[in-house]
Amino acid sequence: MPDVTFTVDGKTLTAPAGTLLIDACRKAGIEIPAFCYYPGLSLQAACRMCLVRQEKVPKLQTACTTTVAEGQVFVTESPEIAQARKATIQLLLGNHPLDCPVCDAGGECELQDMTFKYGAGESLYVEAKQHREEQQWSPAVFYDRPRCILCYRCIRMCGEGMDVWALGIQNRGTHSVIAPNDGDRLDCEQCGMCIDVCPVGALTSGSYRYKTRPWEMNHVSTICTHCADGCKVTLGVRQIDGDAVIIRSDNRDKSGINNDFLCAKGRFGFDFVESAERLTKPLVRNAAGALEPATWDHALRFAARRLKEIRDSKGGAAIGVIGSNRTTNEENYLLQKLARTVLGTNNIDHQRSTDYAAFVRALAGHTGKTVSLRAIASAPAILLVGGNPTEEHPLLAWHLRTNVRLNHARLYIANTRPVKLERQAKLTQEIPAGGYKDLAAFLEAGQSDFSKAILAEESLVIIFGEEFRGETVDSLVTWGIKRNNVRFAYLGDHANARGAADMGLFPDLLPGYVPVSAPGDFAEYAGLPAAPGKSMTQMFEAAGQGELGALLVVGANPISWLGANPADLKNTFVVVQDLFLTETAALADVVFPAASLYEKSGTVTNTYGDVQMVRKAADRAGVKPDFEILVRLAGAMGVDVSTLVPFGSSATAGMRGMTADLGQSRGAQAGEADRHSVWLEANGLEPKLSPFDPLAVLDEIERLVPGYTLDRLNLFAGNDGTTEPGSSPGFVPVAALTGTEHIVPAHDTLFTSGTLGRYCAGLNELDKHQATELARTAAD
Amino acid sequence: MPKLVSHPDEVKIVTRRFGQGAANIGKYIELGGYEAVKKCIAQGPEWIINEMKASNLRGRGGAGFSTGMKWSFVPKQSAKPKYVLVNGDESEPGTCKDHLIFLHDPHSVIEGTIIAGLAIGAKTGFIYLRGEYRYLLEIVEKAVADAYERGFLGKNIFGSGNDFDIITQSGAGAYEVGEESALMESLEGKRGVPRIKPPFPAVVGLYGGPTIINNAETIATVPHVIAMGAEAYSAVGTPRNGGTRLFGVSGHVERPGIYELPMGYNLKKMIYDVAGGVRGGRKLKAVVPGGSSTPVLLPDEIETLGMDFDQVGKAGSMLGSGGVVVIDDQTCIVEFALRTISFYQHESCGWCIPCREGTDWLKKSLTRFHAGFGAASDIDNIQYLAENMLGRTFCPLGDAAAMPTIAFVKKFRKEFEDHLNGKPCPFAKHVELTVV
Amino acid sequence: MSGETMSIFSPRLAARFDALVKKYPVKRSALVPMLLYAQDEVGYLSDAVIAEVAERIGITELDVRNVATYYSMLRFKPAGRYNIQVCTNISCMLRGAYPLLERFQEELGIGHKGVTSDGVFSLEEVECIGACCWAPAIQVNYDFHDDLTPDHVPGILKTYRSKAEGAEGTAAHA
Ligand SMILES: Cc1cc2nc3c(=O)[nH]c(=O)nc-3n(C[C@H](O)[C@H](O)[C@H](O)COP(=O)(O)O)c2cc1C
């Protein structure tokens, strides 16, 4: 649309013709109040708060529906307009319970803000208010009709935004109520988006209601620990008995790659942090064979001594290391470095949920072929093959729906089974079981409407699921690269699965998918074993044969994941770092209570390669971040930890660190502290340093790991940056690869999240609620 | 069966066939029916629209917009089908004229619909009747079926090469559905909530196609305009207000009923002469000139008032739907205001805040006030409330509630004051309202 | 929907609905009349009615309820066989609608939205029914009675009561 020029409050503004006046004004810093308007959702013009005067038009106009045209003149603030808005608020307050002192929304309520602004303080009306009992629709959602101002945001968000359509409006006039789809119960995805968009306290969250006041919390932006999409969440944290406790998780800060979105897991799946089952003391197996609490000092020294003994007696090849899909990049990097340079082994792996290595191999030698989630959100044409985003990648599903709805993106879906996103698809193609390997040939042939449409697209994003592994990945990616206009995204599970792969938790690959056999820059690793190590399965096989002396497991539960035989480990010294006494931890000789992703700082990489900063929100007495545990373990083994973590100017030459600690010890302000250290250094001052600062290894990651060139200040400001596997400084082809048999996708639902999810009481409750709903509908 | 009345001053155009069994298609034809449509087929769309413009026929639904103008807004070319929509939702209190048309002359509505369709190039017309008019719907449905049987509807109507279908539809109780875009929503099987305008129905209407929507009386008038010629028709009324109107005189008069009188007919004469004067020889207190949403007029305001859109507008009220409600001096205006506002509270669709909350508070305040528990400040508050609804709601229903309220308070402030301080209503009290 | 066998409606009504969904350019347009006609037969919009209508139109039950609860003639509880609707809006009020309503209440012993214990009558105060010039007016189901005084009440009730007795034993009213 061509730009037009118009006048608002005497200022000349320019915007594309047809822009909504409210948007144009907001962009220019002219705030227009609105209850019902919500960007991206259908227009309502129902609340009448956005009334403005347009020259030559007799009545006040709604800014939310007025589109700008050349030469128009508007006034948005005047006594007449202020009076109209004030009267509307007075009317609303007439029937409003005014229970702000106990309302969850108090302090973050748009009605309160407007009342304050337009001064509708005095009450003109003495009539009895309509009272209705509050309703609980699900474990997640409560509805309080008296507080509801009927802006219909929730209905539109649920229907248009989520494509769930679980909310409706019933009755009419002043008797109107928002109604859930199953009588007085809500049968839906329980995403809580309705709560999020509610401008008042009519919809409240089961996990937050009546817990605290917003101003009593610190609000920390971090990244969700659950799926691999990496939504930004705002954790509301309050000091309780010396612990910093997470009271709420929501999407208050809407600047993340998730824009407006957050799913049930992001919103309600934080309570594992406070679970009664949480480990808060190290455990050491005693002479009687039972795990018993121990001091950190004792547990560390004991574990270090045994690991050292085993390394020194049996060699590094007798030690195995298993990393996590939820720990940070820094932790994963440190873990593999510790494995390779301290324990002297390449026996390192993680729970692979998808075949990132094959993806990188297929991309070898090409750049610009991967796509960030933000780019997916606005891509004009997308082919989704395999996967089930609605369940397993809720944010991706949101972006696909939104892109189709608002930008008319063309979505093509090829799958062996029906997926819900087909409702947004332009064309769908059923793939026979086992047929993904032939997909490239099918598309290339251009025989069907589906493939013809795909071939006709000027540019295309292909998103594919874990069904693609090894050679099928290769055939699809190779086809796309040949077509020259295709970019890819590959779907995995859990917050940092991609980071685990990128950081080299592979027996044969170093960080950045650099082959162990041709280590390149990693040659600086002292004592790096040259031969590839054992995969996770091979480690368990070795253990079963009595050949694995020790196993260090960080934030993983291979016993459950692999279904391995616990007896295999009976002759292995097992050290586990975890939040809970999982099936694997229960077999350990030493268990270290670890901090969760919400209790530490660092970076994570989502499945699209977007790197984001996690910030410490909660603090739990007794636990330590995996990073610190690993550094302390290495220290206890007698290692000069500055060879592992390049901190301070005393660090090994060429690995000079520049960042300060502050990250762990100053909690929420980690990024802040790091920026501070940048400033200190710029001014020739020595930053304060600590080996426990995970960001201290970020320099090394950037220096050594291909593709990880980060815009630091942007990252620390809380923005996502994108990485490309192996793109820089020139692609290092993946040579030897362990096969695809180790890949076990998590297939989490909307309410499950691997082992961690079991400890989320809120999610379990939602799961149960939805199971009952399913049973009820089936019974009908 | 509603009683038919008549008066020598009446000019019977639309009511010409009333009481003569014209619901029967044979009788309708015998009385000259379906001739106008044939004339239109011969003359073509442009001619029809020009005739309508020249006739000065203004919409009988309430707003009084020029029918010919409205039809001319429909784009000639359209990717989507065009529609004609007949608004028979008649729910404005004081209004029952369409009732008689459907009862006595349903074919005039059918014929008018076909003509409108020819004018804009639509192939389908809808006739929407309020749900309470079930017996009338059956009459209309029979008439439609008869018209199909004669080939007046369906394929190749009157052998003209044009196809035209009529689909009837029933509402289920909702005044707001009378608003044109809410009617379209209702017809599409949705809640009767109005749409954002623009786009206007003539461009994007029913099922997204260009649509003209007219009141049933407007449509029933169309064949007569065509038959007698625009010039003759417009000559009957006043300038810019062509023809006659079906005035429904109700309330405290000796001979309530529907009278067809020329536009501009004097209101005082209508009450005292045509309708036989105030019942029981009582004094006139006030008149609601055009359905419950039009501001009330005092006796001295009607002396020389001609009943057309412009004159009533100038007098500070509206001609509206032509429902003249006569109020005698034994009536409590506070109670009348309360009953009026209760209706709007009941019928507000609830979409927008000022109307939804405003009507509710007006009803509550007036209920308390009428019960004798009012405070002096309430009178100002009621007026403040109504004035702050006016012009700020999503659709005109909010205005329809606000305008009469403001007039009641302004013109009868004394009577409001008489209710203060626990004083009982000076008039016989009626039972409490229960409609919810 | 294929089966009359599956329908909760009478074969006649089911057939009418089969036709109704085909009558409009869009299936959903049949919704409001369908609900009204279903109510005429079943007496009110039961959960089963809503479920079948939703299925016939191809929308969710929530969607049907959103629409159904908007319209004041539609109800979710049974009314009497004869639902007496007394208009008390302005024109009727001026001509004695309230005394008329009171008389009905006295004769029937029920109030607004009440149902007599024998289920024959229910009473409702309603908004304008479009009979203003023949006020005061009432509707008994869909039949209009106009120009009434309280003295007409016993006669009206008698007529319908004897109709009810005559129809005793037959299926739901229409
Ligand atoms: C709240 C409201 C209710 C209305 N009810 C009716 C009605 O019952 N019948 C009607 O013909 N017009 C009604 N109208 C007017 C219609 O919106 C529309 O203007 C009219 O049907 C157009 O027809 P006309 O141009 O022939 O008057 C109503 C308008 C509003 C705002």
Ligand code: SF4
């Ligand atoms: S003014 Fe607003 S609430 Fe009232 S009927 Fe119109 S849209 Fe509905």
Ligand code: FES
């Ligand atoms: S006011 Fe009673 S029928 Fe119109």
